[in-house]
Amino acid sequence: MTTTELSKKDKFLSVFSSQDYSDEENYYISLRTQAKEELKNLDFPTSKNEYWKYTRLGKISNSDFCLGKQESIDINSFLIPDLDATVLVVVNGYLDESLSSKIQQNGVTVCSLSHAKKTNQDSFSKRFNKNTASKNELFLTINNAFHSDGIFIEIDRNHIAEKPFHILNITTSNQSATISRNVFISQPNSKLKIVESFVNLNGEANFQNHVSEIFVEENAHLEYNKIQEKSNNNFSVTTEQVQQKANSNFTINTATFSGALVRNNLNVEIEAENCETHLYGLYLAKNKDHIDNHTVIDHKEPHCNSFEVYKGVLEDESTGVFNGKVFVRPNAQKTNAFQQNNNILLNDTATIYSKPELEIYADDVKCSHGSTTGQIDDVAIFYLQSRGIGKQSALKLMISAFAKDALDKISIEPLHDFINLKIEQRFE
Amino acid sequence: MLKIKDLHATINGKEILKGIHLEIKPGEVHAIMGPNGSGKSTLSSVLAGREEYEVTKGTVEFNGKNILDLSPEDRAREGIFLAFQYPIEIPGVSNINFLKTAINETRAYQGKEPISAKEFLAMVKEKSALVELDSKLANRSVNEGFSGGEKKRNEIFQMAMLNPKLAILDETDSGLDIDALRIVASGVNKLKTPKNATVVITHYQRLLDYIVPDFVHVLYNGKIVKTGTKELALELEEKGYDWIKNDTINA
Structure with a gap:
């Protein structure tokens, strides 16, 4: 027997069927x-799947989404005061050059992902999709x-970026769905700082699936700051690879x-010796927010240090994972791996x-982890009161x-x- | 200034203070001594308003106001300061930010304008010198990573900044070496005026060589069993608390 009714997954995917990729290269x-x-072989994970045990996806799988519509946008309210940065504006998943800064930085190539595909430079093509393919994970796929x-x-090699890049990743329209993607490459001996703000304008119940592929080559320093401040009823699933x-x-x-449902998948593969990795996170949830951070640090080679600190403040009926x-x-x-x-x-x-x-297969390592959940210390409160x-x-x-x-x-x-x-404003 | 009458207090149903009477006038320094477990720290906690302690009987008047009905912050704003025996570490809250908030909330309570940044910084500079507190410590998180001596000096620094009418020093001497003790004591002495009063709670007489009390009270088993002048402290140091215990039992 065949059924003509679409599965939730197919219905969800049908939203994107009108997107046109025909001008991309065959590769x-x-x-x-x-x-x-x-x-075809993947579906919305259920709570039976350990990786998704505490985050149910009904809010996403049961919704009707559409593609975001063009709107006139004033980016001023999204800029960070006093931040001298090269601003790049992505609206509903597409770079908006008219809103973005036109100034080039010496030694840095910046363009839209689609432009990078067209120019198809070696450094891009040999990395793109390399670490994200066939991971058997629905949203990444x-x-x-x-x-x-x-x-x-x-x-480029041996360059220090003059100033940070600030990517404004904006979604608009009600119930719009956006699938955006970045690729960052830090060539050897370079230093680069990136800020990316995820915000929404006028739209309710937006869904965003965002992936950043990040490559930090030998002796390079990269700092990526990710600010998620979409208003309450928005859904985001993001992956940094x-x-x-x-x-x-x-x-x-x-x-x-904030976020009605936020799932951050952060995967760091440490492929060579003497690396340093810092993962810091803060989540502030209220109302019925659901904020989920899943991180993986994979130490494959000796003499590497990783430090991870995530802190959360949860109020009302919110949930953190x-x-x-x-x-x-x-x-x-x-x-040396430290996690808290x-x-x-x-x-x-x-x-x-x-x-x-922690999964440790080497015998000469220093690893620690700690998790605490509590209320504010009464004695400290009394001290301040006194x-x-x-x-x-x-x-x-x-x-x-x-x-x-944090x-x-x-x-x-x-x-x-x-x-x-x-x-501070949050807790005023 | 402070009138304590027949004060009884319990914690978890256990009676610790069993009828304290004490009157303190402006300009006076009182020392409260006593063996471990006699109720010294309970008395200071009750005066500062710790919720864990329940006052079952008695009154405490401060400048004519019954303070037992006031919240800890309002007691502080009325001018009562407690230097903690074990100052609390508060990671992430800078000493400066904390003191500025404290001063401005106190000023608001008194109907005064907030302190100006300039005035505040000048005060920080002046008062931190008083207890030889490195000005860098003023910018660090409250007590975090401070040595024992630094924590106690920070208590006196806060006291200097808040300028209380009544300061209660709870075992401020414990854990201090002789130099730190001298610095802390000289800070307290410099803050003394004819208008304010100090209560020094201590186990040992040595602090009283530096902060000379007008009265010495001996607290034992939740009551003040003996009151005298500074000579009483010396006598206690010589004879030990057993002398009081035996005396009390015999009486």
Whole structure:
């Protein structure tokens, strides 16, 4: 018997069928075709799937989405005060050159992803899709098959970017669905800082599937700051697929201020010796927000250090999920891996699922992990009160301090100030 | 200034204070001594308003106001300061930010304008010198990573900044070496005026060589069992608390 009724997955995918990729080179079309083939065997994961155990996808799989429509946009309200950066604006998954800064930075190639495909430089083509293909993960595979556009940044060997890049990733329209993608390449001995803000304009119940492929070559330094501040009823599934080469240094700061459903998949493959990896995250959830961070650090070679600190403050009926996996492969001797997840629940109705996981196959390593969930320390509150600070202000001071600590390593001062201000405003 | 009458207090149903009477006038320094577990720290906690302690009987008047009905912050804003025996570390809250908030909330309570940035910084500079506190510490998180001596000096620094009418020093001498003790004590002495009063809670007499009390009270088993002048502290140091215990039992 055959059924004509579309499955939820097919209905979801049909939204993107009108996207036209015909001007892409055959090679890139073949990558999409391969991913579409893989999608036939994938479906929305259920809670039976360990990777998705605490994040149900009904809110996404049961919704009707459409593609975002063009709107006139004033980006000023999305800019970060005093941040001197090259601003790149992506609207509903496509680079908007009219809104973006036209100034080129010495030693840095910046263009849309579609333009990078057209020019098809060696450095791009040999990396694109390489670490994201055939991962057997629905959203990543959807992105491989149906991504629209995004930003390509490549910094040349021996260059330091004069200023940071700020990508404004904007979605519009009600119930729009966007599938965007970035590729960042840091060539050897380079230094680059990127800020990406995910925001929405006028639209409710947007869905965004975003992937960043990040390549940190030998002795390169890359800092990626990801600010998720879409208003409450938005859904995001994002993936950073990071690959580090010898002596490289990668830092990611993830700040999530809201989201009806946010799932961040952060995968770092450390492929060579003497690398340093810093993963810092902050999630502030309220109402019925659901914020899920899944991180994987894969230590494959010796003498590497990884540091991971994620902190969450959850209130109302919100839910947080943290799953931090660290692999230390047999060859990865002298690994130093530190992981910590701290949570504060402001109400009895807020929930956190925290799951640190270490899988260690080498015998000469230093690995630690810790997870705490609690309320604000009463004794500390009393101490502040005893100095004349009201109980409510004392609570605010303590929560802000807890939250700020998570992203204290952001090296771009105006961004650091901006984040701290947002935290303070949140708990006012 | 402070009138404590027949104060009884319990924690978890256990009675710790069993009828304290004490009157403190402006300009006075009182020392409260006593063996471990006699109720010294309970008394300071009750005065500062820790919720864990329940006052079952008695009154505490501060400048004519019954403070037992006030929240801890309002007691502080009225001018009561407690220097903690174990100052709390508060990661992420800078000393400066914390003190500025404290001062401005106190000023708002008193109907005054917030302190200007210039005035505040000048005050920080002046008061931190008073306890020889490195100005860098003022910018660090409250007590985080401070040594024992730095924490105690930070307590006196906060006291100097908040300028209380009544300061209660809870075992401020514990864990201090002789130099730190001298610095802390000289800070306290410099802050003394005819209008404010100090209560020094201590286990040992040595602090009282530096902060000379007008009265010495001996607290034992939740009551003040003996009151005298500074000589009483010396006598206690010589004879030990057993002398008081035996005395109390015999009486």
